[in-house]
Amino acid sequence: MWSPGLVHVRIDDRMIHGQVAVYWCRYVGATRIMVANDEMHSNEIQKAALRMVVPPGLRSSLLDVETAAANLSSGKYNGQRVILVVRRPSDILRMLDAGVGIEAVNIGNLPAREGTVTVKNSIDVTPEELDDIRAIAARGVHLTGKQVPDNSDEDLMQYIDRL
Numbered sequence: 001m002w003s004p005g006l007v008h009v010r011i012d013d014r015m016i017h018g019q020v021a022v023y024w025c026r027y028v029g030a031t032r033i034m035v036a037n038d039e040m041h042s043n044e045i046q047k048a049a050l051r052m053v054v055p056p057g058l059r060s061s062l063l064d065v066e067t068a069a070a071n072l073s074s075g076k077y078n079g080q081r082v083i084l085v086v087r088r089p090s091d092i093l094r095m096l097d098a099g100v101g102i103e104a105v106n107i108g109n110l111p112a113r114e115g116t117v118t119v120k121n122s123i124d125v126t127p128e129e130l131d132d133i134r135a136i137a138a139r140g141v142h143l144t145g146k147q148v149p150d151n152s153d154e155d156l157m158q159y160i161d162r163l
Helices: 018-028 044-052 065-074 089-097 127-138
Strands: 006-012 032-036 059-063 082-086 104-109 117-120 123-125 142-144
Touching (some): 006 018, 006 089, 018 032, 032 065, 044 059, 059 065, 065 082, 065 089, 082 089, 123 127
Parallel strands (some): 006 082, 006 104, 032 059, 032 082, 104 142
Antiparallel strands (some): 117 123
């Protein structure tokens, strides 16, 4: 069951950018973009840059994972349409551990880095991220991997299970 106000959850290393700010927000009818990531939250320059790309008319929340989870669990965004964006699968696990109701997660972009394997186009994961993704799926959360809403709605676990 979704936490009140939450309409879409995305893992994207870039956090807020054109695909999220334009395509996904329109697609889900978002009224708020929430980014939950501890490193971003402690970096004032990164937060300022993210605020600049939030489309006019949308509210934004740039929070650490603990605060974001508490706000979502408390019903603070009840009546809003929140798209939650995190940087890593571990952020999702922490949200789930804190009681946030998440039914589905779309992984949009995890870049190639040292030690990663390619799951599918634009999704490269470390062994730890792979474990986190499997743990998320084991909790009954549906995982997809698509860049924009028009892409096919493929179950990401069919790619993960091949690794």
